Amino acid sequence: MSIKLTIDGKEVHARSGENIIDVASQNGVYIPSLCYVKGKPCLGTCRTCSVKVNGRVMAACTMPVADGMEIEVNDDAEIVDMRKALVELLFSEGNHNCPSCEKSGRCELQATGYEVDMMVSRFPYRFTPRVVDHASKTVFLQRDRCIFCQRCVDMVRDERTGKKIFSIKGRGTHSSIEIDAELANDMTPQQVRYASDLCPVGCIIDKTQGYDDPIGQRKFEIKSIKDRALEKEHR
Amino acid sequence: MSHSHNKNEILSHELPATPLDPKIKAERDAKIQVAMMGLCGCWGCTLSFLDMDERILGLLDKVAITRSSFTDVKRIPHRCTIGFVEGGVANSENIEILEEYRENCDILISVGACAVWGGVPAMRNVVPLEECFVEAYVESPTAVPGAKKVIPFHEDLPIITTKVLPLHEVVKIDYFIPGCPPDGDAIIKVLDDFVHGRGFDLPTEMNRYD
Numbered sequence: 001m002s003i004k005l006t007i008d009g010k011e012v013h014a015r016s017g018e019n020i021i022d023v024a025s026q027n028g029v030y031i032p033s034l035c036y037v038k039g040k041p042c043l044g045t046c047r048t049c050s051v052k053v054n055g056r057v058m059a060a061c062t063m064p065v066a067d068g069m070e071i072e073v074n075d076d077a078e079i080v081d082m083r084k085a086l087v088e089l090l091f092s093e094g095n096h097n098c099p100s101c102e103k104s105g106r107c108e109l110q111a112t113g114y115e116v117d118m119m120v121s122r123f124p125y126r127f128t129p130r131v132v133d134h135a136s137k138t139v140f141l142q143r144d145r146c147i148f149c150q151r152c153v154d155m156v157r158d159e160r161t162g163k164k165i166f167s168i169k170g171r172g173t174h175s176s177i178e179i180d181a182e183l184a185n186d187m188t189p190q191q192v193r194y195a196s197d198l199c200p201v202g203c204i205i206d207k208t209q210g211y212d213d214p215i216g217q218r219k220f221e222i223k224s225i226k227d228r229a230l231e232k233e234h235r
Numbered sequence: 236m237s238h239s240h241n242k243n244e245i246l247s248h249e250l251p252a253t254p255l256d257p258k259i260k261a262e263r264d265a266k267i268q269v270a271m272m273g274l275c276g277c278w279g280c281t282l283s284f285l286d287m288d289e290r291i292l293g294l295l296d297k298v299a300i301t302r303s304s305f306t307d308v309k310r311i312p313h314r315c316t317i318g319f320v321e322g323g324v325a326n327s328e329n330i331e332i333l334e335e336y337r338e339n340c341d342i343l344i345s346v347g348a349c350a351v352w353g354g355v356p357a358m359r360n361v362v363p364l365e366e367c368f369v370e371a372y373v374e375s376p377t378a379v380p381g382a383k384k385v386i387p388f389h390e391d392l393p394i395i396t397t398k399v400l401p402l403h404e405v406v407k408i409d410y411f412i413p414g415c416p417p418d419g420d421a422i423i424k425v426l427d428d429f430v431h432g433r434g435f436d437l438p439t440e441m442n443r444y445d
Contacts, residue, residue, distance in 0.1 A: 091352075098444035099348055099355060099415035105445070114442050119411035120351050125401065127353075127360035215445075224439075 005069035020060035035149035036061035088121035095144035103202030105218025111225035136184035146203040248312035266299040276322030279416040280347035286419025323349040328393035337406040348415040357399040
């Protein structure tokens with residue numbers, strides 16, 4: 001069923017059942033997100049896609065569009081700043097040392113930081129010590145950088161048994177990302193690359209991959225995350 | 236301006252020098268005073284300051300550069316309009332210099348990852364300071380065999396802070412240019428905007444964290 005709604009005051013048409021993030025990008029409006037992967041069930045963990053729906057703050061990935069909805073993405077200064085604050089929170093909660101990170105230039109968190117014009121975090125940087133996990137032969141976990149999006153937990157599974165390879169242990173400030181080293185050892189090189197590319201930060205690192213692309217020719221330097229998100233829709 | 240520096244310290248601008256031609260001095264004093272200071276960093280951002288290259292020439296009728304990698308005096312000799320600062324705060328001397336610099340700059344700008352959030356030196360923040368000292372001076376793998384194991388401590392040595400701090404946690408910082416280091420393009424953009432009264436605007440495509 002075709003429905004009508006407005007995004008930043010502009011009337012748009014959509015099919016019911018689609019989520020706000022997809023409808024917005026079909027209409028050329030970029031909403032940043034760090035956990036949502038188009039075509040996969042949404043996770044709703046990062047909240048970076050927060051928008052105002054009829055005046056209330058909602059995550060654009062989990063919210064299906066409805067007839068008559070009024071959505072504010074960039075028109076409302078408060079929601080623009082809220083999204084920026086959410087990205088800043090992630091930068092101060094983990095230890096995101098871009099200058100020393102293999103994922104720099106290919107990192108969705110970094111690229112999103114640029115899109116929301118983050119120069120510095122308004123929150124105190126915490127510098128929590130975290131242990132790197134080298135147990136698997138295929139990947140290592142740089143826990144400093146995990147943002148708990150749970151993409152790997154839900155979308156990377158052992159191809160034979162369907163078991164989860166990644167999991168989150170503990171709750172709240174004690175949470176940590178864990179890996180089943182035995183299952184991870186059985187991952188094919190393609191699956192390893194899928195998992196490390198799926199990770200929006202530099203937490204899951206493919207042991208065969210390093211600083212492969214020179215500065216200036218890295219993924220988001222060739223084309224920004226915003227252009228990539230909008231381009232997918234026009235294909 | 237007065238300095239609360241150490242008893243044995245003489246700053247270069249306090250040394251006896253031939254006075255500048257009064258006309259040149261008056262012209263220089265009438266310009267916008269710009270400085271760049273370095274704290275706990277690698278001076279890479281200061282090299283980016285030099286990467287403004289010949290573009291700085293177009294601003295020189297409006298701008299006078301006091302302390303920077305062009306001049307290499309230790310501290311700013313007088314009040315500045317625009318102060319750039321690279322590096323984080325890692326010891327008591329950094330705090331002293333930064334506080335004095337803040338007092339004497341109208342606009343203070345953090346330049347680079349170390350100034351903005353601590354950067355590479357802040358990698359020690361996840362290790363207790365005592366362990367850092369032990370690794371560096373007592374159990375150092377590169378120590379000369381048989382050398383006496385001493386953790387340096389003297390009243391003339393700055394005291395190391397427990398953690399490396401971003402500058403805005405010590406003094407008020409007005410603007411931030413991230414990057415490790417930021418490009419000379421970003422620095423000239425910011426400087427040019429201020430000189431022409433346009434205010435701070437670092438565009439998305441110039442923003443970088445590495």
